[in-house]
Amino acid sequence: MAFVSAVTGDDSTKKFMEVLQSDFKTLSLETKKKYPQIREACDEAIEKLSLASNNPQASLYGVVNQILYPLVQGCESKDLKIIKFCLGTIQRLIAQQGIDAKGARHVVDCLFNLGQAGVLELKLLQTAALLMTTSDLVHGDTLARTMVMCMRMVSPSESRDVSTSHAAAATVRQLVALVFERALAEADGTLKVNPADIRPQTNNKAPKDLKPCAVDAYLILQDIIQLVNGDSAHWLVGISDVPKTFGLELLDTVLTDFSPVFFKIAEFRFLLKEHVCALIIRLFSPNVKYRAAFTSLHIPGAGAGLATSAGSAAPERPHFPVTMRLLRLVSVIVHKYHAVLVVTECEIFLSLTIKFLDPDKPMWQRALALEVLHKMTIQPNLLKAFCECYDMKPHATNIFQDIVNALGAMCELVRAST
Template sequence: MSQALGICLRLLENSRSSDSVRNTAAATFRQAVALVFDRVVLAESLPAGKFGFGRQLSRTSSVTGDVNRSINLSDSLDHESTCGGPLVMRETLTETGKLGLRLLEDLTSLAAGGSAIWLRVHILQRTFALDILEFILSNYVAVFRTLLPYEQALRRQICSILMTSLRTNAEVEGEAGEPSFRRLVLRSVAHIIRLYSSSLITECEVFLSMLLKATFLDLPLWHRILVLEILRGFCVEARTLRILFQHFDMHPKNTNVVEGMVKALARVVSNVQ
């Protein structure tokens, strides 16, 4: 498995590969990742009918529909936790679960600009790796909410990369400063806030504070628009707004993130007028 996936990535990065070869390699890798995580869901006995599968990896599918389905999955887990007590995280993994975790850790390393040990790939476009990570995060919520090793990888590795990439206090050079990469970072952060804020409270509080801070900074127009669009999305989604208010504004020790979002958007509107 690792050899086959590694070949796809090496073909993707090979300067001698034609456009058709690169496109085929990228599409094959994407579908293979979806199949691997579908098998993780089955092997770990996560109910398919309830938590769903991410087999459809077409970019022509409805983004809104995908987000709504993932939100429903997260709501199901939150409901079970409320009715049955604290959600019990499973520490042990099947062999298939371990394979999926190695793949996730390698993709995380590649998205950070490092190398992949299991895939035996030393370099890959960070944008491509982050694109695959975003797909996994948004389509396999139950994996991260149920399996402790995956939750730890999300908390300690993926969130760390996104926090570093989200920093805007200095000019970012190279691929990390390109609009396509910044867009994927912001979309991934939005997915984590929407789908995992119940379990990653501290990380989501940091993300939200960084997004609010970005509205005060002198950023390129496209960057400001992306940040404002994410904040607006949170404000018009009743479920997201309710959860954020419950976890943050209603707790004296936490940041009033909903109040901060409303004030940030109001300030932008008043400046436009």
């Protein structure tokens, strides 16, 4: 925290404090008539900054938290012009690393309240991203509130346009990636969090042996799984659902970009094996059930066991965007985690993917499956692993042979139709 630790005699710090004094003078004039309490707080902030500037040995550390007060008050004023100005000054403080852990909590609380009111959402997203990317002060419940504020903006509403929802989705992806980057750096020993910056968490369901950054990453991953599964979040209090496709994309980002976290930390391997893989298998269910219905309705001579009775509900149709992202996850897991972590689960995934090539499947499912299998079959080492783990083992599924047979049948089908 460069400016916090600097003394006010430093030239760059002096310039920064002059800019702050100018900001507070402007805010004082804006609030003079309508919000006298904010004007008084601004005048006090100007006085504190002036005293600190005149004392070459004074540190900015003790001043910044005190001058946050009028900015937070301004954000509570419900005056959009004042709120926008105060957020701009808060962003300036954050960019200069002039906020400590306590100040960060005040800022997040302020952003969270504004988010609930639906005020200046793009500005709130910018401020949250800036706070997270310029320091490592936001952890635990404060991080959870930041994530909740951003995730609530992902879904479009009557008062929220699509561009804001897209910006919110991009911000959430950025924050999730940042949390996992910290967990990886912590596991490598290149990042250590000050214990004084961490407060006890109210909804901490993470294993006790995890370090602070790993706890944050674990709780986020756990809640993403919960939300994609249609359940309420444990840690991200206030989030009951997210678009399924968005949740699957977050899982894709984590599994693709942060595989070392899963290899280095046992608790993450447990989440992958017991929860992520189980979620994928469950979400594949509509594709399997729809296959049975499709067979009975469109294939002459289909077995009676596959037919749905007149009184039973029609199977849920597979959803293309969800299926596409599920197969992408399958591809990532097979490529990155097959040999070490989830051999049994990968056998199930591969068998399901191969069945997508059956002639009674919709063409789009076959096209998606072909794309996934193509990525696998062009890797000799992966094919060798399939033979060693499955085809050459007694009582195991002949995955390699099934892939060859399925691709051969697909080629024959294409040839016959041309």
